[in-house]
Amino acid sequence: MTEALWKAPTAVGPLDARVRVPGSKSLSNRYLILAAMGRRPVRIGGLLRSRDTDLMIGALRELGVTCHEGEDPTRVMIIPPAGGVFRGGGTVTCGLAGTVMRFVPALAMLADGPTRFDGDLQAYARPMAPLLSGLEQLGARVEYLSREGRLPFIIHPxxxxxxxxxxxxxxxxxxFISGLLLLASRLGAPVTIHHQGENLPxxxxxxxxxxxxxxxGVRVEVDEEAHSWMVDGTGASEDVDEPDGRPDGVGPQLPDTVQVEPDLSNAAPFLGAALIASGRVGIPDWPESTTQPGGLLPSYLTRMGGEVAFTRDDRGHTCLTVTGSGKVCPLGGFDLSQAGEIVPSIAAILVFADGPxxxxxxxxxxxxxxxxxKALVTEINRVGGRAREMADGIEIEPVPPDRLHPAVMKTYADHRMATFAAMLGLAIPGVQVEDIGTTAKTLPDFPDMWADMVATGD
Ligand SMILES: O=C(O)C1=C[C@@H](OP(=O)(O)O)[C@@H](O)[C@H](O)C1
Ligand SMILES: C=C(OP(=O)(O)O)C(=O)O
Structure with missing residues (x-):
C-alpha cells in the first residue's frame, strides 16, 4: 500500500508556539539497557514511545527481561532476568535503530545461548563491523548470515x-564505543576500550x-585525548543485597527511579521553524544541563540569527524560547561532528541563509x-536550492527565494529527512512529503505537532 503524500503546511505569519517534545531516544534506550543489566527493578519515567524504543523493549523481552507497562506508556518497570543471565536462542529485531543494533549485542554476550540479530533491509547497509570485532576481542564468535560485517548475524557468547x-x-x-562501554560494565574485571581511527564522531x-x-555506580576513567575508556563494573552494585549467583557487586545498578529528559534533537525542527518562518517557538522542560548533543542548539541557533531566551515557569522548570526575525545567517565553515543527528535540521535552516x-x-x-x-543534497537541489557533497560534509549556497519551488520530497525511510522536508515546506508553498509516517522512528506524533505549531502563525 502506498501512503498518501503529506502536504507540508506553510507558515503564513510569525509563529507563536510552545511545543512539548517527548523523551530522548538516546536516554530512553540507554536506561532500558542499563536497567536490564542491573539486579533490582528500575522504574523509568518520561520514556519515549516510538518505533526505536518499542524495538528496544521487544529486544529486552526476547532476551528474558520483564517490562511492565501501565496505563501511561511513558512509565515502565524493568525487571532484570534471574541471575543476570539473558535468554539466548531467540532473534532480536533491530528495525533501523542504531541504538538497538549496537547496544543489544552487549546483552547477547551475557546470554545462555546464541542470539540472532536482524533488521530492516536498509539496516543491512549500516556499519556494524567495529562493534562486532570488539565483541570478538572479548571472546564472542560472530556468525554472519549474509555479508561479513553487516546484519543479519548471530552472536555466540x-x-x-x-x-x-x-x-x-x-x-x-x-x-560502537557506547555499546562496548555498556557491555564492559558487566564483565567481572576492568576493560579498557581504545579508539584508533581518523575521526570520533x-x-x-x-x-x-x-x-x-x-x-x-560504574567507575569509568576517560582519556578523551588518548581516545581510551577504562570501565570497572566491579563493586558497582555492592549496596544491592539480592544474591543472584553473580559475583558480588558486579554490574551497573541504576537508581530505583530514573526520569528521561525531553529529546532535544527532536526539538531542533521546531526551534528551527522560528528562524525559517519568523516568530517564536518555546520548548518547555529544557534541561539545566544535559549530555544530549541537542544541548548545543541554543549556541548554533544564535549563530544563525536566532534570539535565545531561557525562562522559568511557576514549577521552576526552564523553557527555551527561540525567536527568529526572518533573516538567517550562514554558518560558514562549521564542524558538526559532535552533533551529527541534528545536521538535517541545521541544513534545512541554512537553505534560507543569506550566505554559504x-x-x-x-x-x-x-x-x-x-x-x-547524498539525501540532503538531492532534496535541497530538488526544490531549487544549491548544495553539494564534500568528502566529510555538505556545502549549502544561498539562492534567491524565488528560485525555490515546490516538489514531492523523498524521505528514504529516515525520520530526520521527513522533518527536514517539513521545515522546507514552511517557506516553500506546495511541498509534499513521501512517507511522513517514517517520523514514527522517534516522534510518532510529528504531523499533528507540526500542524499545531504552524497554525499559531495563521
Ligand atoms: O548513542 C546514541 O544514542 C546516538 C549516537 C549517534 O550515532 P552516530 O555516532 O552513529 O552518529 C547519533 O547520531 C544517534 O542518533 C544516537
Ligand atoms: C542516526 C540516528 O539514529 P540511530 O540511533 O538509528 O543511529 C538519528 O536518530 O539521527
Whole structure:
C-alpha cells in the first residue's frame, strides 16, 4: 500500500508556539539497557514511545527481561532476568535503530545461548563491523548470515567472560564505543576500550553513556585525548543485597527511579521553524544541563540569527524560547561532528541563509538511516536550492527565494529527512512529503505537532 503524500503546511505569519517534545531516544534506550543489566527493578519515567524504543523493549523481552507497562506508556518497570543471565536462542529485531543494533549485542554476550540479530533491509547497509570485532576481542564468535560485517548475524557468547583491552575504529559511529562501554560494565574485571581511527564522531553521545554508567555506580576513567575508556563494573552494585549467583557487586545498578529528559534533537525542527518562518517557538522542560548533543542548539541557533531566551515557569522548570526575525545567517565553515543527528535540521535552516555554509566532520552520516549527505543534497537541489557533497560534509549556497519551488520530497525511510522536508515546506508553498509516517522512528506524533505549531502563525 502506498501512503498518501503529506502536504507540508506553510507558515503564513510569525509563529507563536510552545511545543512539548517527548523523551530522548538516546536516554530512553540507554536506561532500558542499563536497567536490564542491573539486579533490582528500575522504574523509568518520561520514556519515549516510538518505533526505536518499542524495538528496544521487544529486544529486552526476547532476551528474558520483564517490562511492565501501565496505563501511561511513558512509565515502565524493568525487571532484570534471574541471575543476570539473558535468554539466548531467540532473534532480536533491530528495525533501523542504531541504538538497538549496537547496544543489544552487549546483552547477547551475557546470554545462555546464541542470539540472532536482524533488521530492516536498509539496516543491512549500516556499519556494524567495529562493534562486532570488539565483541570478538572479548571472546564472542560472530556468525554472519549474509555479508561479513553487516546484519543479519548471530552472536555466540563466550564460555567465560573477562576483562582486558579492546581496540576498534569507531570513526563510522560513536555507538560502537557506547555499546562496548555498556557491555564492559558487566564483565567481572576492568576493560579498557581504545579508539584508533581518523575521526570520533558524536562525542556527547559517548559522554552520555559514561554519565549514565556513572549514575549506575560504574567507575569509568576517560582519556578523551588518548581516545581510551577504562570501565570497572566491579563493586558497582555492592549496596544491592539480592544474591543472584553473580559475583558480588558486579554490574551497573541504576537508581530505583530514573526520569528521561525531553529529546532535544527532536526539538531542533521546531526551534528551527522560528528562524525559517519568523516568530517564536518555546520548548518547555529544557534541561539545566544535559549530555544530549541537542544541548548545543541554543549556541548554533544564535549563530544563525536566532534570539535565545531561557525562562522559568511557576514549577521552576526552564523553557527555551527561540525567536527568529526572518533573516538567517550562514554558518560558514562549521564542524558538526559532535552533533551529527541534528545536521538535517541545521541544513534545512541554512537553505534560507543569506550566505554559504560548509558543514564538516559529518562523513559518518553516510551510514545513518540512509546516506544523509547524498539525501540532503538531492532534496535541497530538488526544490531549487544549491548544495553539494564534500568528502566529510555538505556545502549549502544561498539562492534567491524565488528560485525555490515546490516538489514531492523523498524521505528514504529516515525520520530526520521527513522533518527536514517539513521545515522546507514552511517557506516553500506546495511541498509534499513521501512517507511522513517514517517520523514514527522517534516522534510518532510529528504531523499533528507540526500542524499545531504552524497554525499559531495563521
Ligand atoms: O548513542 C546514541 O544514542 C546516538 C549516537 C549517534 O550515532 P552516530 O555516532 O552513529 O552518529 C547519533 O547520531 C544517534 O542518533 C544516537
Ligand atoms: C542516526 C540516528 O539514529 P540511530 O540511533 O538509528 O543511529 C538519528 O536518530 O539521527
Amino acid at each position: 563466550p564460555q567465560r567472560l573477562g576483562g582486558g583491552e579492546v581496540t576498534i575504529d569507531s570513526s563510522a559511529s560513536s555507538q 558524536s562525542l556527547p553521545h559517548i559522554r552520555m553513556t559514561v554519565h549514565d554508567l556513572t549514575l549506575a 555554509s560548509r558543514l564538516r566532520g559529518i562523513g559518518h552520516l553516510r551510514g545513518h538511516e540512509t546516506n544523509r549527505l
